[in-house]
Structure formats: structure tokens, C-alpha cells
Amino acid sequence: MKPTELILYKDHLSYWLRQLRKERELIGPLRGEETDIVFKSVENIHDIVLDLPAILPTVKEFLFPQYEPMFKYLMTDEVVDLRDNTKRVIFGVRSCDVTALTLLDKFFLDGYKDPFYEERRNETVLISIVCGRPEPECFCAGLNTGPYLEKGFDVQLTDLGDRFFVQVGSPKGHSAVMRFSFLFRKPYKADYEDQYEVFLSSKATSQKRISLEGARQLILSGKVKDDFWRMISDKCFECGGCVYQCPLCTCFTVTDRVFGDIIERVRLWDACLFKGFTRLAGGILPNEERYLRTKRWFYHKLIYYPDALNGFGCVGCGRCTIACPTKIDMASVITRLKVTAGSEG
Amino acid sequence: MDKILTVCPYCGCGCGLYLHVENGSISGVSPSRSHPVNRGSLCIKGWNAHEFVTHPERLRYPLIREDSYLRKVGWDEALGFISSRLKKIKKIHGPDSISIISSAKCTNEENYLMMKFARAVIGTNNIDHCARLCHSSTVGGLATTFGSGAMTNSISEIADAKTLFVIGSNTIEQHPMVAMYIFEAIEKGATLIVADPRKIRLAEFSHIHLRHRCGTDTALLMGIMNSIVAEGLVDIDFVKKRTENFDSFRKILKRYTPDVVEGITGIHADDIRKVARLYAMEKRSMLFYSMGITQHITGVDNVKACANLVMLTGHIGLPSSGLNPLRGQNNVQGACDMGALPDVYSGYQFVKDPIVRRKFKRIWGVNLPEKSGLTMMEMVEKAYKGELKAMYIMGENPLLSNPYSDYTREALQRLELLVVQDIFLNETAQYADVILPAASFAEKDGTFTNTERRIQLIRKATAPVGESKPDWEIICELSSMMGYEMNYRGTYEIMEEVALLTPIYGGILHHRLNTGLGLQWPCPSTDHPGTPYLHRKKFARGLGTFMPVDFIPPDEPPNDEFPMILTTGRIYSRYHTTTMCGRTTVLEREEPEPFIEVNPSDAEKLKIKNRDSVKVTSKRGSIRLNAYITTTVPEGTVFIPFHYSVAPANALTNPALDPEVKIPELKVCAVKVEPL
Ligand code: SF4
Ligand code: SF4
Numbered sequence A: 001m002k003p004t005e006l007i008l009y010k011d012h013l014s015y016w017l018r019q020l021r022k023e024r025e026l027i028g029p030l031r032g033e034e035t036d037i038v039f040k041s042v043e044n045i046h047d048i049v050l051d052l053p054a055i056l057p058t059v060k061e062f063l064f065p066q067y068e069p070m071f072k073y074l075m076t077d078e079v080v081d082l083r084d085n086t087k088r089v090i091f092g093v094r095s096c097d098v099t100a101l102t103l104l105d106k107f108f109l110d111g112y113k114d115p116f117y118e119e120r121r122n123e124t125v126l127i128s129i130v131c132g133r134p135e136p137e138c139f140c141a142g143l144n145t146g147p148y149l150e151k152g153f154d155v156q157l158t159d160l161g162d163r164f165f166v167q168v169g170s171p172k173g174h175s176a177v178m179r180f181s182f183l184f185r186k187p188y189k190a191d192y193e194d195q196y197e198v199f200l201s202s203k204a205t206s207q208k209r210i211s212l213e214g215a216r217q218l219i220l221s222g223k224v225k226d227d228f229w230r231m232i233s234d235k236c237f238e239c240g241g242c243v244y245q246c247p248l249c250t251c252f253t254v255t256d257r258v259f260g261d262i263i264e265r266v267r268l269w270d271a272c273l274f275k276g277f278t279r280l281a282g283g284i285l286p287n288e289e290r291y292l293r294t295k296r297w298f299y300h301k302l303i304y305y306p307d308a309l310n311g312f313g314c315v316g317c318g319r320c321t322i323a324c325p326t327k328i329d330m331a332s333v334i335t336r337l338k339v340t341a342g343s344e345g
Numbered sequence B: 001m002d003k004i005l006t007v008c009p010y011c012g013c014g015c016g017l018y019l020h021v022e023n024g025s026i027s028g029v030s031p032s033r034s035h036p037v038n039r040g041s042l043c044i045k046g047w048n049a050h051e052f053v054t055h056p057e058r059l060r061y062p063l064i065r066e067d068s069y070l071r072k073v074g075w076d077e078a079l080g081f082i083s084s085r086l087k088k089i090k091k092i093h094g095p096d097s098i099s100i101i102s103s104a105k106c107t108n109e110e111n112y113l114m115m116k117f118a119r120a121v122i123g124t125n126n127i128d129h130c131a132r133l134c135h136s137s138t139v140g141g142l143a144t145t146f147g148s149g150a151m152t153n154s155i156s157e158i159a160d161a162k163t164l165f166v167i168g169s170n171t172i173e174q175h176p177m178v179a180m181y182i183f184e185a186i187e188k189g190a191t192l193i194v195a196d197p198r199k200i201r202l203a204e205f206s207h208i209h210l211r212h213r214c215g216t217d218t219a220l221l222m223g224i225m226n227s228i229v230a231e232g233l234v235d236i237d238f239v240k241k242r243t244e245n246f247d248s249f250r251k252i253l254k255r256y257t258p259d260v261v262e263g264i265t266g267i268h269a270d271d272i273r274k275v276a277r278l279y280a281m282e283k284r285s286m287l288f289y290s291m292g293i294t295q296h297i298t299g300v301d302n303v304k305a306c307a308n309l310v311m312l313t314g315h316i317g318l319p320s321s322g323l324n325p326l327r328g329q330n331n332v333q334g335a336c337d338m339g340a341l342p343d344v345y346s347g348y349q350f351v352k353d354p355i356v357r358r359k360f361k362r363i364w365g366v367n368l369p370e371k372s373g374l375t376m377m378e379m380v381e382k383a384y385k386g387e388l389k390a391m392y393i394m395g396e397n398p399l400l401s402n403p404y405s406d407y408t409r410e411a412l413q414r415l416e417l418l419v420v421q422d423i424f425l426n427e428t429a430q431y432a433d434v435i436l437p438a439a440s441f442a443e444k445d446g447t448f449t450n451t452e453r454r455i456q457l458i459r460k461a462t463a464p465v466g467e468s469k470p471d472w473e474i475i476c477e478l479s480s481m482m483g484y485e486m487n488y489r490g491t492y493e494i495m496e497e498v499a500l501l502t503p504i505y506g507g508i509l510h511h512r513l514n515t516g517l518g519l520q521w522p523c524p525s526t527d528h529p530g531t532p533y534l535h536r537k538k539f540a541r542g543l544g545t546f547m548p549v550d551f552i553p554p555d556e557p558p559n560d561e562f563p564m565i566l567t568t569g570r571i572y573s574r575y576h577t578t579t580m581c582g583r584t585t586v587l588e589r590e591e592p593e594p595f596i597e598v599n600p601s602d603a604e605k606l607k608i609k610n611r612d613s614v615k616v617t618s619k620r621g622s623i624r625l626n627a628y629i630t631t632t633v634p635e636g637t638v639f640i641p642f643h644y645s646v647a648p649a650n651a652l653t654n655p656a657l658d659p660e661v662k663i664p665e666l667k668v669c670a671v672k673v674e675p676l
């Protein structure tokens, strides 16, 4: 469907969000300490930060939490479903995250449907904002995963100073907007011009280009030897930060917790970069050597993801660049990959 | 969904992190991006700091031992029991028959109250905590040389250093965020020198790796200083203006020529000279050390040698230039600062100083004991001998962390009263008469002080599990029950009292910490911005003192019966006695089983293959575990991480003590390894 386009004056933003909050938990970007921004429940709508840096924490956790109780088993043979069905609206999401979710949908919902993800996904409305000022770490522009999107969003806002250019791209978004249609008006020519202005400037400032396709081709050509992965991984702290922060990483493990006669099953984030991730019975560690794990992470994102889900396992959000203590992130590694492969012809 | 900014409960880096709270329980963790230490990163432990909080095995009710079983009781009964037993023991045997072990895992406020409880309520200076086993050498050694035993610089300054000298610290695994800045410095062209008998991960990135024999650190450092003097690389101006006692130090130093030192340490004389030049010739040189320096019978001497080295070269008192003991536990710096030590009150004010005592007496309103108390190992010894009757342990697990576990176990069993206050039923609690359930870091307010002296607020994210309570509340209730009113409305009131009595914390008040990301002591007044690096124009004690030190070999060299050297330490995915990590799915899975590192040529001699099980025996005990064959350890040396209760390395270690601060020699003892 072609997105419906509207204008919302910033003066009316809080009214709109307040109405949405009556039915849903409103999550928005709020100030943490110093320059930190965190996504949390909005108590006071005026605390929502609109002047945002490009790189915000991922909203993956609202659909696939780090610690998620799944069900409870009682000794009476009763099973209690612990699925979260909270209705949420998340304001201020980044385009890269929205793109990532369309891929996560394929991962979690194509074929076997993961009920936990499905429930949360169905109950969540995303209001994304076009990035006007990309940070040096982001490279979504070259990947068409941001800073603005043509499709895939529920509601996409472009900041035009005193007003937002609103695009509605899904039935969920439609309902969130249309029920309050009195707050919105049709865009005029000037609005389109302003929107185009923002579009151009954000395009102009998104300068970092990392070619995932180029990296994929290099790897497939066989020019990238294991020595490269050894060199890349030698500083890895095995912290899992790159995986935890990546909107497209989905490793998890489950564990059972026994509270007297109640057993609770919990799903937890995991990371393929931990050597215990592939631990086999008898203490065998097929990926004990660190480089094998690093290599697999990049292979997953650059080779297996496109093969299986028809899209790269990276949307260029730059979060791994920030999370990784030793800069073994997607952008840096691809840059080094090209240098290394180039120098070896 | 709420996000509560707090501090990682694991190591002394003190990373800032948000706890994510959904429907009253913690659903995740994320790093603070603007935090001056971790800048948006965390290590594996920080990322998984949430899971143990709601673990089913958390202690949820007070328990009293009845024969062989633990009876669930109410708080009144538990505290009433403790109070009457303590009062009785105090009356019959005197206050010094009671001892307290405080905790480097607890907040500053709790440590302050615990030391107040010991001194004002019980009337004894018998209070200590696990710093005895890690950095007591630092506290002692640097107090005499500089007047202040803490990291002199801030962690972020590392990025701008030119030479980094790391001795006895497995930095990547134990202080990952410090290692992050070391990497940044290397990237910018800094030189890294690593001195460690083991080929630790950081050594792979060093420009020079000195693998000296275990326990020869003093000699190595003396050799380096000898060649600094010989090559005229001394900062004469600094030595003249800012230090004293150089001449008597120099007399001893003369004996440690690189050739002599080569004989002791096994390090080539040329390498010693090379390191001397690399370290001395650059202005922004930072020296880092940790357990490899401190856990020896010569721990204090080793520390003094480090201090001498930085004074000799004037590498101190400037940004990116100083001496940096890396403190282990999240709040071991704070527990020391708060005076959870037998000889000092908060802020390292000596109990034997009558003026200081008078000050504390005025505020606390009771007479205070004059004599220094017992250190951790002395408490164990006295308990063994039957002279110590009661021990109150808050948030520590000495059975697994002290050397010579059999002896510690026996000592604990001989006590008339053992109280353990913890979040889990740890190994030590299995011998307790009363067990009190404490709240975890996520369930209370307070402050932690990280290794760079940064005092940071921790904030309550969820309600304590079951009936557990924050340690400070428990102490207050017990104290009041024993007739000494402790009445605080919150931890901020406790900190106010700390500030009143403690010059280095004089300006530390919770409302100041509530915005921003902490303040670094010394912070003497409420308008003081904190101190990023120490000893700028003068040392805390005025002049720095050169302390003459001499090499003394380890207490227990290998012999015919026990031909190998055992050294112990930690691994990345585990923390100390693993009460928390062991209950965290992915951390537990990384290294679920104990192991011993054996060099391939030793393995060949012993006829063992990788993962074979072996028996390791010292004079004091014996354990069984699997061999991990690796060149990380040099020939003749084996390494065992001390985390595992099924094969506790400390069943083997030597309780021989440094004469000054009584730190045991956990880093060297003699063992034999036999295939099974
Ligand atoms: S790989 Fe890195 S840049 Fe790419 S989506 Fe994941 S976190 Fe973002
Ligand atoms: S963030 Fe960096 S250091 Fe951590 S696991 Fe990923 S690559 Fe390794």
C-alpha cells in the first residue's frame, strides 16, 4: 500500500501520544545520565527527547527480551502461559531497527511461528523518526535500511521543525493515526518541499558507506583466509556485546528454574561468540578457537542470512561499533577485510 | 519498562549499566554510553549481571541451624538469637573474642556501618574483609611510600599513555575495560610491557613479555631500577624535590645489577635494560599491577618496589602517568576506604591515633578500642585455637577464598557462633549457626567505589526477594537490638555521617552523585569536583619515601616431593567463588569444570594428555581435576583457577603470610601432579 501522508504539528504531538497511551504502554526515548538515551515507559510526555542522536539503543528487547519467562509448570500438571501480551506503542524508533524487524519477522514467523515473538510483535506499534543527523558509526544509507524508509514502518515521522511529516505504512499505523485524524492535516506543497529538504540533507550527511555485498563477494571468492579471521578475533573479549546490541542477532538459550514445586522456563539472550554456545556433551568445544566464532558471526551476517532470509544480517546501525570494546565491529572488519584482500591481490 | 542506572556488581572497573525492569522484575541490562569507564561496552559478566538476582536459590528467609537442619525463622527471632549470643560471648570472653568479616561486594554505606558495628557496638577492631587477600599489600605498601593506597590515575587516561607496564595483572580477563583503554593506547602507538610468568592474553599484544619466575617480582623491579640508575635515566629533579630516603634505598639497589637479577628471575639482563629504557624514557608511563604483585609473602615489598620505580622516574602525579593497582571487587576500594580493616577507620584514619579516636567517639558516643584488631588470617588462626568465639561474615566466602581450606573449615567449626549474611547459601554458610538473607545489588541503594576511586550510586531496581533485606538495614536492626541505636532513614544519611568523619569523602553526598556519573576521591568538600589523578604537586603524605626492599624467595619453593610451582588466579567468565556467576546460564556454561594448566613438556614427563584427570597434592591437601595442556604456563609451573568448590585450589595453597599486612602467598606453593 502506498503510505498515507499527513502533517502533525509538534504542538499536537503530546495530545496524540497521550491518547495512544490510554490504550497502550507508551515507550519513548528519555534522557538517562549525561548524554545517555534510554527507551522506557513514558511518565511525562514532555520528557520525550526529540533532539536525538542517531544511534539509540535497539528496541529489539521489546519484541525479544533479554530475559523472558515463557511458561510455568506446576506439579499439578498445569501449564501457565507467561507470554507477554502488553500492548505497546514505541515512539522514536530508528529506521534501521524497523528494517531489522522486517527481517526478524521472517526469522521468527516464516514457517514455524515463535509464539512469544508473535504475540509481542502483534501488540506493538512502532513510530519511527527519520534520522536527520547520522553519527560517524552508522552506515544505513548505503544499504537502504535508513535513514528514512519507503515501506515496512507503521508510522514514520520526518521532523520539519515545527511539525512532522507523517507517513502511515501499515494497518496498525493506520489505526493509531486515523482514530485521531482531527489532529492531522493533508500536506501542502511546502510540506513536501521541506520534507525533501530534510531527505537531501540527511542523505548528504550519511556519508559512511560499507558495502556488505562487496564483502560477501570477497568472502565467497575465497580470498579471505582464516589468518584474517585470526587477526580480527585476537582482541575479542568474548563479551557478547556485538550480538546483544545487534537488532538482527537472535541467539537465545532456555533454562529451567525450579522454585519449589513450580518450574519456570525462561528464554535468555545468548551469543554465538561464547565458546560454550556450541558446547557438546563430554565437554567438546567445536569452536574453542576464538577465530572460528568470530568468523561464523560474520559469515552468518554476510553469507547465511542472505542465503536463508534474502537480506543481510546487518542494517548498518553502528551499534556494534559502540558496543565492541576492541572494535571488531561490522564496519571496521569490512574495512580491514578490503584492505587485507586488496593487498593480497 | 523502566531503566535504572546502576553499577556492575562484578569487578572494580565499575561499569555503568542500566537494569531494565519490566513488571517488577529485571528483564535485561544495557551499558551506559556516556560512562567514563565503559563508554557503551560491558564484559560478559556485566551483560549477564541480571540473571542471578531472581535465582531460585536466593536466600529468602533467615535460617537458624538446629542440629543438622536449617529452620526457617522470622527476622526477630534470628536477630534476637544473634544479639543474645553475641552479648553473652562478649560478656564472658570480652569483645575481642568476636570478629567481623565485612564485604567488598557490599556498598560503602554498609561497610561503614559494619565497621561502626564492630567498633562501637561490639567494641573490637577485629574487622577485615577480602582485601586482606588481594590488595592489603597495596594499602600497606603505598600508605608508607605515598600516603594513599589507590590507583593514582583514571582509567580513561590510559588511552593517552605512551608506555604501559603491566606486572602481575591478567588485565584482559580481569579488568576488561582497563584492557580496552590499553588497546586504544597501543593503537595510538604506545609500547606495552607485560611481566607475568604466564603467557596471559595481554602478553600477545606486548612489545616485550618478561616471564620471570613466580615470586621474583621484587628482584625484577630492582633490576630494572638498577639499570635506570646505571644508565642515568633517573628523574633527578623529582627525586630531589619530591622524595626522601633515596640514599639508603640506593645502597641496596646497587646489588641488583641486571646480571644478578637474571640469575634470580630468569630474565635476560639485556631485556631488563631494555624495559628500563622503555619505561623510563617516555614521560607518560603508567605502571599497572594486581594480584601477581600483592599475593606473596613479599607483597608489601613488591608494592614498595613498584612505588620506588615510579618515584625514581618521576612517573607520577600527572595525567597518564602513575602507579595503578587494579582493584578486584566492585567495591573493594570502597570497603577499604570505609575502614573495614583492623587498623583504620574510614579514610585510613588510624585507630591508634588518639585524636582520631576522640573524633569518632564524639560522633558515635561510645568509648572505642585502641588496639588494632585481627586480620582475616589471624581470625582464622585464633578461631582454630579456640581463642576467637564468634564470627560474623557479611557477603564473603572465606572457605573457598582463603588459603588452606581444611584449616579454615576446622576453624569455622570450632566457633561458638558463626553468622553468615549473604544472598546465596555459599560454602561458608554451610557451617553457619544463623544465616541471614541479604538483598542483592539490584535491590538496594548505596554507593560503590571503583578502582579509579570513582564513587557511584547504585540504585534499587526491584524489591528484595522473599524476606531478604539490604545489609545496612540488617546491621541497623541488629545494632539497635543490642542496645546501640542506629537510625538512618536511608543510605544517604549514612553517607552524610561518612562525609562528616572522613576527609577524603568530605564532599561525597548522595544528592551530588545523583546527577552525573560519580565523583573521584579525594573530594574534601561539597564544592570540590573530585580528583582524577593523585599526588599532583605533592604526595598525600608530603614527600614520597623510597623504601629499601630486598628480594626474599617464596616461602615454599618446589622440592623433591612437590616438584612443581602452583600459581592460582581467576578466569574471565567466573568471579571469585562463583556464587553469582555459577547461577548465570551463559557464564556457568563457559567453563563449567575446574582445570589445571600444565605445560606440554611437563605433560609429557607426567604422561598425561589433554583433559586427562590428575591429582594435585600439596603439603596441605589434594584435589582432582582435568589437565589443560597449554604453553600459557611455563615449564615447571601449573595454574589452577580458585573458583571451583569441587576442586578448590585453596585446598592446596600456602597460608604463609606477609609479615606486615598478613596477606597469604596465594600465588606460589609447591605441588606434585600425578596422573589418575
Ligand atoms: S552488525 Fe553491527 S551495524 Fe550491523 S546491524 Fe548489527 S549491530 Fe548494527
Ligand atoms: S563486541 Fe567485540 S569483543 Fe565483544 S564479543 Fe563482539 S567482537 Fe568480541
Ligand code: SF4
Pocket (backbone or CB within 6 Å): B008, B009, B010, B011, B012, B013, B014, B015, B038, B042, B043, B044, B045, B046, B047, B175, B176, B177
Ligand atoms: S568490566 Fe567489570 S565492571 Fe565492567 S561489565 Fe565487566 S565485570 Fe562488570
